[in-house]
Amino acid sequence: MKIIHVMAGAAVGGAETAFVELVTAQHKAGFDVFAVCRPSRRNAEMVQNGVRLTELPFGGLFDFKTTPALKKLISEIKPDVVVTWMNRAAKKLPKNGSFKWIARFGGYYDFKNYKGVDHCVVNAPDIGRFLHEQGCPQADITFIPNFAEVAADAKPVSRAAHDTPQDAFLFLTLGRLHTNKAFDTLLKAMAQVPDAYLWIGGEGPERDSLEKLCASLGLQNRVRFLGWRDDRWALLKTCDAFVFPSRHEPFGNSFMQSWAAGRALITTASQGPSYYVKDGEDAIVTPIDDVESLAKAMKTVITDSTLRETLAAKGRQKYDQAFDKQSILQQWLDLFSKILN
Numbered sequence: 001m002k003i004i005h006v007m008a009g010a011a012v013g014g015a016e017t018a019f020v021e022l023v024t025a026q027h028k029a030g031f032d033v034f035a036v037c038r039p040s041r042r043n044a045e046m047v048q049n050g051v052r053l054t055e056l057p058f059g060g061l062f063d064f065k066t067t068p069a070l071k072k073l074i075s076e077i078k079p080d081v082v083v084t085w086m087n088r089a090a091k092k093l094p095k096n097g098s099f100k101w102i103a104r105f106g107g108y109y110d111f112k113n114y115k116g117v118d119h120c121v122v123n124a125p126d127i128g129r130f131l132h133e134q135g136c137p138q139a140d141i142t143f144i145p146n147f148a149e150v151a152a153d154a155k156p157v158s159r160a161a162h163d164t165p166q167d168a169f170l171f172l173t174l175g176r177l178h179t180n181k182a183f184d185t186l187l188k189a190m191a192q193v194p195d196a197y198l199w200i201g202g203e204g205p206e207r208d209s210l211e212k213l214c215a216s217l218g219l220q221n222r223v224r225f226l227g228w229r230d231d232r233w234a235l236l237k238t239c240d241a242f243v244f245p246s247r248h249e250p251f252g253n254s255f256m257q258s259w260a261a262g263r264a265l266i267t268t269a270s271q272g273p274s275y276y277v278k279d280g281e282d283a284i285v286t287p288i289d290d291v292e293s294l295a296k297a298m299k300t301v302i303t304d305s306t307l308r309e310t311l312a313a314k315g316r317q318k319y320d321q322a323f324d325k326q327s328i329l330q331q332w333l334d335l336f337s338k339i340l341n
Helices: 014-028 043-048 066-077 087-092 125-133 183-190 207-216 232-238 253-260 271-276 291-303 305-322 325-340
Strands: 002-007 032-037 052-055 081-085 100-105 119-122 141-143 170-174 197-201 223-227 241-244 264-268 284-286
Touching: 002 014, 002 066, 002 087, 014 032, 014 043, 014 253, 014 325, 032 043, 032 066, 043 052, 066 087, 081 087, 081 325, 100 325, 119 125, 119 325, 125 141, 125 271, 170 183, 170 232, 170 253, 183 197, 183 207, 183 291, 197 232, 207 223, 232 253, 241 253, 241 291, 253 264, 253 271, 253 305, 264 291, 264 305, 284 291, 291 305
Parallel strands: 002 032, 002 081, 032 052, 081 100, 100 119, 119 141, 170 197, 170 241, 197 223, 241 264, 264 284
Antiparallel strands: none
């Protein structure tokens, strides 16, 4: 069967990373896949791995190129299935083809943009609940989580390169610098955790306000804003523990990646992580936007090395159970077969 994945996301981000990893993994597993997406540096990774790829603008109201080009490409490839990622890809997709249309949901998108869809894939059960409440039949919703392509050979990043003492306890967080990620709460908690250092990997609209907050809290000497990074596995190998402070998180790739890397996890009770984590067993879970609880959890992870090692080991075990790549690839293959039959 032939599959086209269509993504109209940003240059960087969690959904974009999941797109690259899934399409590349499906290609390596023998799926006959094509990718269509905006021009981006992430595309080079797919091309280097042999994925056939077409770049289109996926612009706004005055983009008169994308839909006709998609229609032409579909007529040439004659796919059995087209998978759209996010709203704009769904809006640009020609709806009168002979293919089956699967919409992949990584967030709480308005179902009215998906008229005519054959099936929906959600990467978190709560998104499935949301779609069903909007009128999507339960039989047309399948839950398939993300996975992480672990770079086992990644080398730790030089702490000296980021002016961080070798013997300091280092927390890491990764994500778009957006209000949903609650990095402001994390910075306020850091102010109560003396001597520890924090690296923030990510870019986004909140960077300026977060840097100002960091300065107002007197944390400039212990917090590093790294910008968007493509070496998350090297960063995870460098840190002592991972913090995921989101106030709104449908799934949350980063918490899963920290488990895959064998790092102790501190997270909040946001939607995505809450489905998987068990407080005190494979993570420390704090209430959303609770600065005091987050600071206490960070202090506990610093001082209790036994707990830290237990959280890391149990988290890795949970990752192997819940996010096994081969199992997830099989789930996609089973779904393709199901909707085509």
